[in-house]
Amino acid sequence: MAISLSWAGGEDPPPAPLSPVPRGRISRDPLTLSPAIEAALWRGDAMGSPVTTTLSSGFAALDAQLPGGGWPCQSLTEVLQLQPTALEWRLCAPSMRALVAQGKQIVLVGPPKAPHLPGLLHLGLDEHQLVWIQADKPLERLWAIEQLIKANAVGMLLGWLPHARQEQIRRLQVCAQSCDGPVILFRPAAAEHEASAAPLRLQARFSLDWELCIHLLKRKGPPHEGELRLPSIPGGLEDILTPRLTRPSHLIAASHSRKLSHAVGSTSSGQASGRPAAAH
Template sequence: MSMHSLSPDFLRSPAPVHPALWRGADLARTAAPGVPSGFPVLDAEFPGGGWPVGSLTEILRTQEGIGELRILGPALAALSAQGRHLAWIAPPYVPYAPALAAAGIDPGQIFVVRTGNERQTLWAIEQALRSNACGAVLAWPQSPRYAELRRLQLAAEGGGRALAVLFRPEKAAAEPSPAVLRITLGAAAGGLAVRIVKRRGAPLDRLILLPAVAPQRLPGKPPGTAGVRQAPAKISIAC
């Protein structure tokens, strides 16, 4: 068909696209509802109005401990209030139960998986995502390759219910990734600077500044007092 044979109606009416694809002009209109972040300024820019579920999110930080868990705090508190289990896979530190409880997160809902190498870490992430039993899967892989990330993205899509977050260094922003949401975190005067590297829909070419004050607390029941559970990667993941 030549270009001259295209009718005006054809040019005005977009062709159907596969659900896994998105157009540059589409944003929250096409995204599934996400988990509210507790930061309205973030939710306004995240497709679906919050952290996506059933797909990978990458938080790329300039340094460890810069605030990557604080930015997830309200969402994790809301999920634990719903009785959802939270898997932490290969974290660089043991979650501190009193701090979690103070943030509204029930430590008894957290399941820490210890791994001995990158292969075990990636295996544990995939199993947790495919189990469809976790409200959130937080993981700290070392240097995952694109094919490995793609496998995790497919596992997240197959599970369909979990908030799946990978914590990686900021330099990984220069590498391709199948994650549907990628943000960088950096220090800013009195708070955090968030840059959306990738999202479904139109790009965002400005920083989002988050103050150091506590984010909006989402409604939920008071956290319990149980300790954080830990297990080696060799066990079956059943969050």
């Protein structure tokens, strides 16, 4: 049995006119995303907004290119380099100093070389806040890093993983989402062509003028063009280097210029300038 519904007057009322939406205002959509979800969405041509906390790297130029303005917490960061233990301390020392000043610990897992205590003191790091875990085998390093991430008891975790598979990096990234401190993994430069679940990947190398050259391979934002040059004189040398020695590239260029001018302007013995020597 069908039942028809009608108004008391017996006729359907006329539809109410639609009021135009004022320009510059958007009507409220019941399907509007929450602020947390909106923050997690980003366009590929724009810098992503941070959904987690960040820690300043101590380099203004680098912070300006990192989403959120620093090393991401609750996430993995990969630093690729040709030679291990060559620039890690100079790259991470500024942010490590800030954490040590807050009484937080820095944990090192599997560095190829023993940390040099006098050099760390020159960088302003307190040895009482540094924990070194010696793990030689790849599985031991992976296990130690995973357990430290799950414990969430360190201010910053630095791990050296010369050999790691994609699924192992993905597992660490999932665990790192519950870690409040930055987790930075140092890997060989050859890993650039391997897929990685780490949201932030950068390539680091030295330059002649005591600088760190940084190229961002992967970030939550547009592709990074060129390199960042970060001034980074090793601890203990900044006070004793002369202004000329802080720019070795200028000295090398001047030396090559003098050698070239001497070779072009010199004449052989017994030969006048601009005139060939007489044959005997």
